[in-house]
Amino acid sequence: MSDDAALLERRFRVMGRNAPLFYDRPVHLVRGHGVWVEDADGRRYLDVYNNVPHVGHCHPHVVEAIARQAATLNLHTRYLHETVVAYAERLTATFAEPLDAAVFTCSGTESNELALRLARYRSGGRGIIVSDFSYHGNSETLAAVTTCFPVPEPFPVFARKVPVPDPYRDRQGRDDGALGDLFAAKIAEAVRSLKAEGIPLAALLIDTLFANEGLPEPVPGYVAKAVAIVHEAGGQFICDEVQAGFGRTGDAMWGHQLSGVTPDIVTLGKPMGNGHPLAGVIAPAELIDSFGKAATYFNTFGGNPVSAAAGMAVLDVIEDEGLLENSRRVGAHVRAGLERLMARYPIIGNVRGRGLFFGIEIIADAGEKTPDPALTKRLVNMMRDRGVLLSRIGRYDNILKMRPPMVFTTADADLLLATLDNALAAL
Amino acid sequence: MSDDAALLERRFRVMGRNAPLFYDRPVHLVRGHGVWVEDADGRRYLDVYNNVPHVGHCHPHVVEAIARQAATLNLHTRYLHETVVAYAERLTATFAEPLDAAVFTCSGTESNELALRLARYRSGGRGIIVSDFSYHGNSETLAAVTTCFPVPEPFPVFARKVPVPDPYRDRQGRDDGALGDLFAAKIAEAVRSLKAEGIPLAALLIDTLFANEGLPEPVPGYVAKAVAIVHEAGGQFICDEVQAGFGRTGDAMWGHQLSGVTPDIVTLGKPMGNGHPLAGVIAPAELIDSFGKAATYFNTFGGNPVSAAAGMAVLDVIEDEGLLENSRRVGAHVRAGLERLMARYPIIGNVRGRGLFFGIEIIADAGEKTPDPALTKRLVNMMRDRGVLLSRIGRYDNILKMRPPMVFTTADADLLLATLDNALAAL
Known part of the structure; x- marks a missing residue:
């Protein structure tokens, strides 16, 4: 195991304790390729968050x-x-x-x-x-x-x-x-x-x-x-x-x-x-x-x-690489999958977004549409633990933010959907 | 000859006519190495202006x-x-x-x-x-x-x-x-x-x-x-x-x-x-x-x-590469050379700066210290035509701004001084 705790402490000292950092357990990344990133222990994560590596991490x-x-x-x-x-x-x-x-x-x-x-x-x-x-x-x-x-x-x-x-x-x-x-x-x-x-x-x-x-x-x-x-x-x-x-x-x-x-x-x-x-x-x-x-x-x-x-x-x-078309096509595939999950999990209030930028709203009560930011946060961390990186947005901080590199495939989408299903089932 | 006029016109159209550009005849650069840059016609220029390529252009x-x-x-x-x-x-x-x-x-x-x-x-x-x-x-x-x-x-x-x-x-x-x-x-x-x-x-x-x-x-x-x-x-x-x-x-x-x-x-x-x-x-x-x-x-x-x-x-x-020491040593060498030029050319009002950031003030009248921005501008363009890139600064725009990459050598300095001597003599 790499010594992430020591690195974190060093970071706190020279970059401040409040510089934004994702997840309850921060991820220590060392390389990336396409829609994948890898941490210092060799664990791979599906990147469903980052739009900075727009055409894929380290595109040759x-x-x-x-x-x-x-x-x-x-x-x-x-x-x-x-x-x-x-x-x-x-x-x-x-x-x-x-x-x-x-x-x-x-x-x-x-x-x-x-x-x-x-x-x-x-x-x-x-x-x-x-x-x-x-x-x-x-x-x-x-x-x-x-x-x-x-x-x-x-x-x-x-x-x-x-x-x-x-x-x-x-x-x-x-x-x-x-x-x-x-x-x-x-x-x-x-x-x-x-x-x-x-x-x-x-x-x-x-x-x-x-x-x-x-x-x-x-x-x-x-x-x-x-x-x-x-x-x-x-x-x-x-x-x-x-x-x-x-x-x-x-x-x-x-x-x-x-x-x-x-x-x-x-x-x-x-x-x-x-x-x-x-x-x-x-x-x-x-x-x-x-x-x-x-x-x-x-x-x-x-x-x-x-x-x-x-x-x-x-x-x-x-x-x-036809990435506009890919975004449209894979985005529609993800959206259909998210809608299937919504039909099974009442905590999903709705599905939103278009192309490769999509979200699901997490609610505590379907009738009142009561936002559940705590559960959303938990879900974000559970997904990280299951090897998928995403975050949350919205007025109530209760919308999963999913915005992968544009080279995201239907196979990547299926992995995202299966992992989300698994996390939702474990709540 | 490369078609710089056509490139300039294209630039005006898509980047605006007033985006800052150096020299009466803009320089169309294509490569750089150390303290040297080269234009599209293969002409080399000694870079005595740029601090962005701090340790030299394209340092390997x-x-x-x-x-x-x-x-x-x-x-x-x-x-x-x-x-x-x-x-x-x-x-x-x-x-x-x-x-x-x-x-x-x-x-x-x-x-x-x-x-x-x-x-x-x-x-x-x-x-x-x-x-x-x-x-x-x-x-x-x-x-x-x-x-x-x-x-x-x-x-x-x-x-x-x-x-x-x-x-x-x-x-x-x-x-x-x-x-x-x-x-x-x-x-x-x-x-x-x-x-x-x-x-x-x-x-x-x-x-x-x-x-x-x-x-x-x-x-x-x-x-x-x-x-x-x-x-x-x-x-x-x-x-x-x-x-x-x-x-x-x-x-x-x-x-x-x-x-x-x-x-x-x-x-x-x-x-x-x-x-x-x-x-x-x-x-x-x-x-x-x-x-x-x-x-x-x-x-x-x-x-x-x-x-x-x-x-x-x-x-x-x-x-x-000991660049602090180089800056100190070569800077002193340049300064001594500029002071020798000042002794010969009364339009040089004074020599200023330290390390690899130095200037000479161009004046029209030694007694009154009257700044001469027009002559300074002419000198900047004459230096460009003689293959040395520099600019000007100061309240009266009459100080030659010289700030080469930190790998500037005494040989580079001697070339700068000789070229400056030549330009001053031609005024």
Whole structure:
């Protein structure tokens, strides 16, 4: 047995005792391949959590691209380089007009910071609307508008939070139109409230998949209605694709495409470089040009040749291995399996998600839909002990979060479903 | 000839026309090795500018570490991993007590954002003092306190800017003590001004080498005096080591060690991963623990196994190749050569810097010390045409910025000096 306790103690000393760590018994990982990771004792785990290794842990095509470029040149974008331009061209080509230019950064945090600066520059306002159960980054401004976990910063006077519709709990007899209107009215209320305090709206910042909110089934038209109100108020719609992007949902390259609304600004992160710190902002060239003139925005590591090579290799693999189609097909297979489990286990309140991002809601009482976060936590740890890595999300922390690398197969899905069945039976 | 014009036009279209780019004729680089980079036409340039490839472009030890770890595992710090703990231990061991813990990030921006959050959390205040010619990052908060180039954001009500002493222009008969006191009084004035508006001080955020300010010769005791005032007001001293750190000055691993003052919080960036996006914050474990409890700070890419392996490899090379000693020795050689040039060319107002970070100030009139930014710009472009990459800094944009990779040799230095002589003679 490896001495994980000693490693943990050393970590506490030099990285702090409160740096986030998964599971009651932390996992000490040493290698990964495809959808599998292995701990220091040689035990293998099926990774049903990580979207950072988007095309699979240590995908050889991405590793080779990184290694080759790191050995050739790694500088910044104040010199010309072919790869970063070609990557920006290929990436922006996956977006609808007028989203035709890219600024590269190192993280979702940096992307959302830049998006807010762009939105405030364009709108002249400072007001920000976020969902009431969201997270968009760890900088001071983004931390302050975090609504899904406690932060020391006060919620800013320039921000408002709105609930997003979750049909499982909010429908209460309403049809889709009425449900969408109900929540759009809350956006309008937030705009009015900001205006009343003399704060013009700059942006609505949301993830249209509402991942942190717990992956609610989408209410048709809700996003379009909300964005119309935002545009009417002079604000920009910033779509955070850090979780939904790069084909995760199986039905589209970008989550916002499912809502039928083209954002004003899109932010990218986690899956973009398969683990290499690469992120970005997609916006109209006209906006980026105008802002760039006023702001001299420069990001030292953003879009360096190695990052661009990594990003390009990820796009290669998504295409070459048909990962959108895989996400759609395997996702549907998982969903059907989860629905079969729901029919057998009354603690599963519902099944949610699309493509390779799915969840089940754990409840204590089917009639009242009472969330059971303690049981959900126990289930997460039981799955870890059974060799499957996943986590939980949602307002009540009672939704299993399952978001495996995009190379997840139906065989992997069957192993997940069998293990989940086994854990549920053992509760 | 490669078609740089076409590449530039493509870049303008997808990355914006105002993304920063060096030189009147941008350089299209394709490979790098040691202190050399090569353009698409096979022309080689001596790199006297870049501190990102700190231990040399594409250093094989760092490349090998990145390639090996990228092929093994690349996840985040919510699992245990030996390398990131060992790297944190080795890195923090280079700092004086109580700087004994590390939080890893992806960029200097993220590091300074976290440092400000830590300082505000610890102090309970919001006030920030920066130098009046500085830059610490591209997030909205850090952009707003930028004082060395224009930004669209208004300078915040919670911030004050103070001039830093430059003996070349500010001495005016004062001895070191009087000069230090003069500028310390401006720190005290900033503290009072914040207090008068009900804004308690959170932090003084400076680079003790004052790189953007133009590398003024240090005024003995100035930093200690300023920090004493900041501490007295309940603020934290954040030292930005993004430019001065990792042995750059030759005389110490960290720039602040030359000032004899141990900061409360240190921020690291650019040179840390030799181009791999790696950065961090060093602070007392007690502060990080306390903040971590209140804030659940997590940085997805920060301190991932590949980043940690890159950082570790950089420390290996600094030690194995004696790069501190090299910086000190070659830096002294360059400085002597620059002083010989100054004796021959009256447009060189003075020579500044230490270790492998040095500058010469270009002036139009020796008596009045009139800065000549236009001539400086011309010189930068002439050096580029002669195969030497450098840039310019300082309040008047008239100081040649020379900051080569740390493997710069005396032969490289002689080439730089001869080329500079040639360019100066051709003016």
